[in-house]
Amino acid sequence: MPVFEIGAEDFLLDGRPHQILSGALHYFRVHPDQWADRIAKARLLGLNTIETYVAWNFHAPTADAFDTSGRRDLGRFLDLVADAGMHAIVRPGPYICAEWDNGGLPTWLLREPGVGVRTSEPRYLAAVQGYFDALLPLVVERQVDRGGPVLMVQVENEYGAYGDDAAYLRTLAQMLRDGGVTVPLFTCDQADDAMLARGGLPELHRTATFGSRSPERLATLRRHQPSGPLMCMEYWNGWFDAWGEDHHVTDPGATAGDLAALLASGASVNLYMLHGGTNFGFTNGANHKGVYRPTVTSYDYDAPLAEDGTPTAKYAALAEVLAAHHGTPRAAVGGRAPAPTPQVPVPREVRSLWPLVDAADGWSTHDAPPTHDDLDAFTGFVLYRTEVQVGEAAVLDLSDVRDRAQVFVDGRPVGVVDRRDGDRALTLPGPGAVVLDVLVEDLGRVNYGPRIGEHKGLVGPVVLDGTPVTGWRTLPLPLEDWVAAAAQPGSTAAGSTAAASPPAAAAVVTPRPGPSLTTWDLPGMDAADLFLSTAGWGKGVVWFNGWNLGRFWSAGPQQTLYVPAPLVRPDNNRVVALELAAAPDAALRFVDGPRWTAVTQ
Structure with a gap:
C-alpha cells in the first residue's frame, strides 16, 4: 500500500517528494449528484488533492442521530475523489468555522449550561468522542495506507485564534489515533506568530492560512515549523458575503501571480475555495465582531468554480499557473452557458400563514x-x-x-x-x-x-x-411539514382544499398583509441548472421540489437562488416560497445566470 509521510524537507509519497496541490470542496454545500463533476474539474485545473471539512451538526441534527446517507454520504464523496485518481485531506474539526452554522458544532450539545466550547470540559469531550466514534470508521478505511485517498487529517481548526489549551489539542489528537487514524495529523492557523504558537503542538505538523503576500506568510510559518514541508492549508482566493453588504470579488491576475510565487517556493497549497457551493436551507453561519453579520445563502466565494460549478476567469488564470508549474498544456474547460429561463404561470395559491399557525x-x-x-x-x-x-x-x-x-x-x-x-x-x-x-x-x-x-x-x-x-x-414553525404537503405533485398548497390544478383566475390571495406561502407549478423540463430571481421580493425562504434552496432578502447583495440541475424534474416542478412580508413584486422569474446588487474588489 502507498505510504505518505512528512519528511525533513518535503511531504513524501512512497519515499518520493510530493507537493500537495489541493482544492477545498465541501460535499455538504453541493448536491451529491454534482460531486463527480466538481472533482473532475479540480483535476482538469491541475490539482491532485481534494480537501473537505466535515460539519458535525450536518450529520448529527440530534444527540442520538448520525446520518451518513444521501447528501451526507462522506464515504461516497471520498470514493469519488479516489475514482478520479486524486488524494484527499479531511478536516473533521470538531469545530470547522467555514461560515457554517455554529462553526459545525451541534446546538443540542451547547444548550446545556456549562458545557465547554472547544475546551477540555468533560461533557464536551465526551460528545466529541461520540462524534469521532461514528465518523472515523468512514475515514480510516479510506486512508492512503489502506489503498484509499486520504493523505492527512486535521486536528481542530485555527485554534490559535480562539484558545490556548494544549491539553485539549492533545486529547483530540489522541482520540484520532485511538480511532485508527494512522496518516499524518496536522494543525492550521492564520499566518500570525501568536496564533501559530497557541494553535499548534510540537508533535503535530503546522500549516498556515492566508490569501496574499505568500513569501512573507510562509516565512512566518517557518518560524513555527522549523523543518519539514510548508503548506498553506487555506489559500484564500476569494471571500464570503454578508446580507446588506457588497459581493466580494478578487482580481484573478493578482491571485494567480501570488500563487505562482507560492508554488515556486516549493510549498504545498489548498485553494480555499476551489468551489464554494451553496448554504442550502438554514446552514449559513454568521460573524460578530461588534456587529452581527449573517452570511448569505450563496457560498460562491468568487472561487475558481462558481456556485453552479462554472469555471471562471480565475479558474483560467490559475490553470495557466498550474500548467506552467507542471510543464504541461492547460486543459480547456468551457465557461457558463446561459441558463434556461422557463416561463412561469401565475401562482396556484398564495396563502396566509396565520391559519396554518392557528391549526398547528x-x-x-x-x-x-x-x-x-x-x-x-x-x-x-x-x-x-x-x-x-x-x-x-x-x-x-x-x-x-x-x-x-x-x-x-x-x-x-x-x-x-x-x-x-x-x-x-x-x-x-x-x-x-x-x-x-x-x-x-x-x-x-x-x-x-x-x-x-x-x-x-x-x-x-x-x-x-x-x-x-x-x-x-x-x-x-413546522415549515418543512407545510412545504412537504405543498410540494407534492398533485397536492394543494399546505393542505388547501382548492382544486389540484386550478385555473389562473382561481389563485387564492392572502387576505391580509404578513407572512404567506406561495406555490407555483412549473412544467416539466430537461435537467439544467436554474437561477431563480428574487429581485423585487422582500425576505423569506424558497423550496424547489421540496429542497430548501435557502434564504432570500432584498437587503442584497444576492439576487438569485441557485437551483441545481438534479432537482429539476421532467414531468412537474413545484416552487414554494415563504414571504415574511408583502413583497413589492411577487412574480416568479428565472434569469440566465447569477445576479448581485453590488460588487466590491
Whole structure:
C-alpha cells in the first residue's frame, strides 16, 4: 500500500517528494449528484488533492442521530475523489468555522449550561468522542495506507485564534489515533506568530492560512515549523458575503501571480475555495465582531468554480499557473452557458400563514419567553404569542433579539426589531386588549470567535411599558411539514382544499398583509441548472421540489437562488416560497445566470 509521510524537507509519497496541490470542496454545500463533476474539474485545473471539512451538526441534527446517507454520504464523496485518481485531506474539526452554522458544532450539545466550547470540559469531550466514534470508521478505511485517498487529517481548526489549551489539542489528537487514524495529523492557523504558537503542538505538523503576500506568510510559518514541508492549508482566493453588504470579488491576475510565487517556493497549497457551493436551507453561519453579520445563502466565494460549478476567469488564470508549474498544456474547460429561463404561470395559491399557525400542533406554554434552544428549535423560526393590554403608544422592549423579530398586533404587522441594527424596542398601537405575535428568525449562528454557541430567540425579558410580559405560547414553525404537503405533485398548497390544478383566475390571495406561502407549478423540463430571481421580493425562504434552496432578502447583495440541475424534474416542478412580508413584486422569474446588487474588489 502507498505510504505518505512528512519528511525533513518535503511531504513524501512512497519515499518520493510530493507537493500537495489541493482544492477545498465541501460535499455538504453541493448536491451529491454534482460531486463527480466538481472533482473532475479540480483535476482538469491541475490539482491532485481534494480537501473537505466535515460539519458535525450536518450529520448529527440530534444527540442520538448520525446520518451518513444521501447528501451526507462522506464515504461516497471520498470514493469519488479516489475514482478520479486524486488524494484527499479531511478536516473533521470538531469545530470547522467555514461560515457554517455554529462553526459545525451541534446546538443540542451547547444548550446545556456549562458545557465547554472547544475546551477540555468533560461533557464536551465526551460528545466529541461520540462524534469521532461514528465518523472515523468512514475515514480510516479510506486512508492512503489502506489503498484509499486520504493523505492527512486535521486536528481542530485555527485554534490559535480562539484558545490556548494544549491539553485539549492533545486529547483530540489522541482520540484520532485511538480511532485508527494512522496518516499524518496536522494543525492550521492564520499566518500570525501568536496564533501559530497557541494553535499548534510540537508533535503535530503546522500549516498556515492566508490569501496574499505568500513569501512573507510562509516565512512566518517557518518560524513555527522549523523543518519539514510548508503548506498553506487555506489559500484564500476569494471571500464570503454578508446580507446588506457588497459581493466580494478578487482580481484573478493578482491571485494567480501570488500563487505562482507560492508554488515556486516549493510549498504545498489548498485553494480555499476551489468551489464554494451553496448554504442550502438554514446552514449559513454568521460573524460578530461588534456587529452581527449573517452570511448569505450563496457560498460562491468568487472561487475558481462558481456556485453552479462554472469555471471562471480565475479558474483560467490559475490553470495557466498550474500548467506552467507542471510543464504541461492547460486543459480547456468551457465557461457558463446561459441558463434556461422557463416561463412561469401565475401562482396556484398564495396563502396566509396565520391559519396554518392557528391549526398547528406543537404549541407550548411558558411564563417567560423561552429561547429557541429551550424549545429544541435549533434552526428556523419560532412564533411567540400572548395577549396584552396596550395603552396609548405603548413601548415594547424585546431586550435581546437573536436575530430578527417581526411584531404583529392582532395579525397585522407593526414593525421589525433587527439585531444587525442594534434595535430592541418599538411602539405598539393602542389602546385595547390585543393578541401580540413575535415571529423570531434565527438568521444563522455565529461561526467564529467567543460567541460560538450562543442561544437564539428572545433572550431575556420582554417588557411592555416597564412591566414584564408573561403568559406566552410558543410554536417552532413546522415549515418543512407545510412545504412537504405543498410540494407534492398533485397536492394543494399546505393542505388547501382548492382544486389540484386550478385555473389562473382561481389563485387564492392572502387576505391580509404578513407572512404567506406561495406555490407555483412549473412544467416539466430537461435537467439544467436554474437561477431563480428574487429581485423585487422582500425576505423569506424558497423550496424547489421540496429542497430548501435557502434564504432570500432584498437587503442584497444576492439576487438569485441557485437551483441545481438534479432537482429539476421532467414531468412537474413545484416552487414554494415563504414571504415574511408583502413583497413589492411577487412574480416568479428565472434569469440566465447569477445576479448581485453590488460588487466590491
